[in-house]
Amino acid sequence: KGKIKLLMVLATINPLSVHAQGIADIISALDSMDCYHAEARFTVTMPQLPRDVVYNTILTAQDTAGDDPLAPCDYLIDWTLDTPSGPAKGFSAYFDGHHYRYRSQRLQEYHVEWDSIPFQPRGRVTEGVQQTAQFTSLLPGFIAQSLKQMTTDSACTVEFTPSRKVNGRNCTYIKATTSVNGTVTSEVEYTFDPKTYIPLSAEIENNIGSLSEQTVNVVYKYPDSLTSLPCPRLNEEQLMVLAPEAFERFRESNFK
Numbered sequence: 709k710g711k712i713k714l715l716m717v718l719a720t721i722n723p724l725s726v727h728a729q730g731i732a733d734i735i736s737a738l739d740s741m742d743c744y745h746a747e748a749r750f751t752v753t754m755p756q757l758p759r760d761v762v763y764n765t766i767l768t769a770q771d772t773a774g775d776d777p778l779a780p781c782d783y784l785i786d787w788t789l790d791t792p793s794g795p796a797k798g799f800s801a802y803f804d805g806h807h808y809r810y811r812s813q814r815l816q817e818y819h820v821e822w823d824s825i826p827f828q829p830r831g832r833v834t835e836g837v838q839q840t841a842q843f844t845s846l847l848p849g850f851i852a853q854s855l856k857q858m859t860t861d862s863a864c865t866v867e868f869t870p871s872r873k874v875n876g877r878n879c880t881y882i883k884a885t886t887s888v889n890g891t892v893t894s895e896v897e898y899t900f901d902p903k904t905y906i907p908l909s910a911e912i913e914n915n916i917g918s919l920s921e922q923t924v925n926v927v928y929k930y931p932d933s934l935t936s937l938p939c940p941r942l943n944e945e946q947l948m949v950l951a952p953e954a955f956e957r958f959r960e961s962n963f964k
Contacts, residue, residue: 727868731859731882737905738852739780742771743939746906746928748846750787753923764788769847770803770939778805778820778827779838780849782942786950787843799951800841803942807838810951815958846926851898851907858884858896874899879908892916906930 750763770782782803789796798811805820807827818826818837827836844850858864869881879899886894895913900906910926940946948955 727866728859730868730870730880731855731866734880734882734900734905735852735855738848738855738907740771741769741848741906744769744781744848745939746930748843748929749927750843750846751925753925755921756919762790763843765843765846767843767846768939768942769849770942771849776804778802778836780853781847783844783847784942784947784950785841785843785847798842799947799954800843801942801947802838802841806944807841808944808947809837809841810954810958811842813958815954815960817959846907846910846928848907851910854896855882855884861886863887871902872899874909877908878902880905 744767746767748765748767750765752761764787766786768784776782779802784799784801786799787797796812798809800809801807805827807818809816820827827838829835838844839850845854855866858866863886865885865887867881867883867885872879872881874881877899880902882898882900884896885892893914893916895911895916897909897911899908899910901908907928909928910924912922912924912926914920914922914924
């Protein structure tokens with residue numbers, strides 16, 4: 709009598725849709741990072757090695773505005789490896805259908821106008837030379853590419869945590885586990901800044917449980933102000949200024 713019944717409808721949020729949207733937001737942010745600059749310490753640990761292999765890299769990536777089917781971004785990667793005989797240095801670069809890689813006093817170059825085959829997947833090779841250069845997997849555009857593949861791979865389970873403490877720092881966390889016939893073969897963990905989604909760290913376990921088991925640990929470091937750094941479009945003249953000895957002494961082809 710005189711009572712009013714309130715019907716409360718509780719809306720439930722599908723955790724899978726939140727999970728998928730969170731990963732999609734990270735992929736979108738990574739894909740749109742133009743004029744990206746970072747340093748990354750890349751450490752490889754293997755049971756059969758007496759000590760870790762440590763590379764220090766400087767990463768520069770530029771957005772290609774989605775109009776280049778060969779790579780998610782232009783890039784320049786400088787790397788240094790400390791060895792008993794002194795530091796070894798090299799670089800790789802890609803822009804506008806041109807790819808260069810320098811290592812061990814050898815400069816290789818590929819130009820799609822000469823020959824497009826090295827840039828295309830073929831046989832058991834699923835990616836071209838511009839995609840497989842050392843350390844490209846550290847770049848935001850390539851991480852986005854990997855995340856897209858992971859989320860569509862039936863053998864891969866992807867875990868998304870929007871806020872998590874890792875090494876005392878609040879971050880957004882993604883873990884991808886790949887299994888074959890019920891056996892875990894690889895695990896990849898990424899952490900991102902929860903506001904900007906720039907990569908903070910990565911840990912990759914490959915060939916788990918085998919003699920060739922390998923752990924890769926990556927820690928990113930950023931300049932105080934990313935916007936203060938110049939970001940000129942990459943070209944060959946710029947590379948020749950940055951690495952004159954490589955082009956003067958070790959160039960195998962002088963088509964220019």
